[in-house]
Amino acid sequence: MLELFGDNSWIVGKVLVATWETIYMVLTSTVLSYLFGLPLGIILVTTAENHIMENKGLNRVLGSIVNAARSIPFIIFLILLIPFTRLLIGTSIGTVASIVPLTIAAIPFVARMVETSLKEIERGLIEAAISMGANAQQVISKVLLPEAMPSLLLGFAITAINLVGYSAMAGIVGGGGLGTLAYYYGYQRYEDTVMLITVIVLIVLVQGVQMLGDNLAGQIVNKRR
Amino acid sequence: MIEIKNLSKIYAASGQEVLALDDVSLTVQKGEIFGIIGLSGAGKSTLIRCINMLEKPTRGSIAVDGREITSLGKQELRLARQKIGMIFQQFNLLSSRNVFDNVMFPLEIAKVPRSEAKERVQELLELVGLTDKAGMHPAQLSGGQKQRVGIARALANGPKLLLSDEATSALDPQTTRSILKLLKDINRQLNLTVLLITHDMNVIKDVCDRVAVIDNSRIVEIGDVLEVFSNPQTPTSHSFVNAVISHEVPGELLHSPMDHSGDTATKLIRVSFIGASAGKPLISSMIRRYNIDVSIIYGNIDRIKDTPFGNLTLEMIGHSELLQEALDYLRGEGLEIEVLRNA
Numbered sequence: 001m002l003e004l005f006g007d008n009s010w011i012v013g014k015v016l017v018a019t020w021e022t023i024y025m026v027l028t029s030t031v032l033s034y035l036f037g038l039p040l041g042i043i044l045v046t047t048a049e050n051h052i053m054e055n056k057g058l059n060r061v062l063g064s065i066v067n068a069a070r071s072i073p074f075i076i077f078l079i080l081l082i083p084f085t086r087l088l089i090g091t092s093i094g095t096v097a098s099i100v101p102l103t104i105a106a107i108p109f110v111a112r113m114v115e116t117s118l119k120e121i122e123r124g125l126i127e128a129a130i131s132m133g134a135n136a137q138q139v140i141s142k143v144l145l146p147e148a149m150p151s152l153l154l155g156f157a158i159t160a161i162n163l164v165g166y167s168a169m170a171g172i173v174g175g176g177g178l179g180t181l182a183y184y185y186g187y188q189r190y191e192d193t194v195m196l197i198t199v200i201v202l203i204v205l206v207q208g209v210q211m212l213g214d215n216l217a218g219q220i221v222n223k224r225r
Numbered sequence: 226m227i228e229i230k231n232l233s234k235i236y237a238a239s240g241q242e243v244l245a246l247d248d249v250s251l252t253v254q255k256g257e258i259f260g261i262i263g264l265s266g267a268g269k270s271t272l273i274r275c276i277n278m279l280e281k282p283t284r285g286s287i288a289v290d291g292r293e294i295t296s297l298g299k300q301e302l303r304l305a306r307q308k309i310g311m312i313f314q315q316f317n318l319l320s321s322r323n324v325f326d327n328v329m330f331p332l333e334i335a336k337v338p339r340s341e342a343k344e345r346v347q348e349l350l351e352l353v354g355l356t357d358k359a360g361m362h363p364a365q366l367s368g369g370q371k372q373r374v375g376i377a378r379a380l381a382n383g384p385k386l387l388l389s390d391e392a393t394s395a396l397d398p399q400t401t402r403s404i405l406k407l408l409k410d411i412n413r414q415l416n417l418t419v420l421l422i423t424h425d426m427n428v429i430k431d432v433c434d435r436v437a438v439i440d441n442s443r444i445v446e447i448g449d450v451l452e453v454f455s456n457p458q459t460p461t462s463h464s465f466v467n468a469v470i471s472h473e474v475p476g477e478l479l480h481s482p483m484d485h486s487g488d489t490a491t492k493l494i495r496v497s498f499i500g501a502s503a504g505k506p507l508i509s510s511m512i513r514r515y516n517i518d519v520s521i522i523y524g525n526i527d528r529i530k531d532t533p534f535g536n537l538t539l540e541m542i543g544h545s546e547l548l549q550e551a552l553d554y555l556r557g558e559g560l561e562i563e564v565l566r567n568a
Binding site for chain 1: 277279302303304305306307309311313315317319320321322330331333334335362364365378382388
């Protein structure tokens with residue numbers, strides 16, 4: 001591997017560090033965005049009309065907020081959130097700092113993904129649980145989430161893939177990871193090799209996440225068949 | 226077991242009000258299998274769903290086992306629902322769980338301790354004959370097996386009442402019969418009251434003690450199944466009964482030429498019989514006593530529970546006076562006679 005790059009062997013180290021930074025950012029922000037987005041998605045589904053916690057007012061308000069947040073392009077989100085990130089982390093530069101906008105931008109996306117997955121659950125299953133005397137929490141934890149698990153996992157993969165892209169954007173404004181590497185070396189210093197390698201690593205990352213998601217979801221579906 | 230009084234349900238759909246149940250009153254006795262039959266859209270599904278409050282009635286009262294169900298608080302209602310089992314046309318089994326865990330589901334909801342719950346599931350699987358399928362997922366089962374899981378699940382918390390929402394409508398006739406037999410068995414074994422809705426009069430005929438006919442949001446007839454079958458009071462009941470046992474005489478019979486000469490007469494009659502009289506050799510003794518010729522044109526005999534019942538269309542040829550006496554004889558023996566044609 002090293003011989004292949006000759007005197008460009010420094011690139012390997014840079015790429016490895018940047019790849020790790022990207023994985024770290026994406027993984028952390030995906031998990032954090034689910035921490036908030038999953039409950040939000042559940043609330044969006046269950047407060048809808050004729051569902052287990054029907055609350056039209058709350059549903060409309062949350063729906064509007066999610067839509068509003070989703071209509072802001074990520075690059076603008078990134079800038080808008082700088083003061084908030086500083087307040088929270090102390091800086092707006094670096095890997096840890098970029099987790100903040102990544103997470104916040106992903107939350108409404110996650111909420112909609114979760115909502116879509118849970119909406120697919122047949123009405124009859126929910127009614128059967130209610131007819132047995134289940135409360136809302138039991139319907140969510142024993143019917144909605146387990147039944148939608150394959151679809152939720154695919155959503156998780158899609159979210160992570162989106163965040164790989166977003167993290168590259170965050171990299172351009174000093175977020176670290178493969179985005180920063182590509183910008184500083186590939187763009188500003190005309191290091192085409194760095195650019196190429198970055199693109200290849202990104203492709204591999206995205207493919208890997210998608211395959212993992214498909215695989216896990218497929219395993220569950222197969223078990224149920 | 227169930228006492229429904231003046232129950233009405235109005236749906237408000239896009240500004241329009243739809244009357245789904247119109248002043249329905251109904252009593253279901255403890256331990257009986259009660260059937261409600263109606264066409265789709267008649268309101269039967271709404272009615273059964275009101276009993277465990279899956280639908281909220283607009284007016285009226287429903288008492289289950291002496292307890293008014295329409296005014297219960299949330300928590301009380303959940304506890305009450307645990308004691309009312311329900312099975313569904315589409316089975317509604319969880320694909321995320323295998324058979325064992327599907328039956329376990331209501332026990333988890335009721336927070337039954339796990340070891341006790343496991344024992345209970347074993348018993349229930351044995352009851353419905355699925356012990357060997359415990360580890361399978363619903364997708365691997367046939368329709369009949371899925372409904373057996375549904376039944377085991379519905380019985381998990383030891384309900385006194387089982388609601389069956391078109392439970393056999395998605396099954397073939399043979400599987401339907403085996404599921405109905407299972408329902409009948411558990412009805413006897415566990416002294417379980419069963420309320421079922423169906424659009425299939427065969428289901429009513431095979432398992433029900435009493436039946437209510439619902440048409441256009443109203444109950445139009447209630448009675449013992451035998452009574453309704455032998456003497457349906459309304460056009461709706463009539464058409465349901467006819468779907469199973471044809472009372473209609475093929476039209477061409479009524480118009481084909483019949484020969485008669487001198488004092489010999491011909492009559493086309495329909496004899497309806499229920500129960501004991503069906504067992505007696507009345508027709509043959511009539512033939513001997515009144516010296517008339519009889520040919521069977523059309524006939525139909527069935528059993529409801531253990532009572533034979535049916536009808537025969539006969540062409541009788543003989544001396545006109547004797548014919549009249551023969552009819553009186555049959556009537557005197559408790560048969561219902563209808564003269565379709567005279568010649």
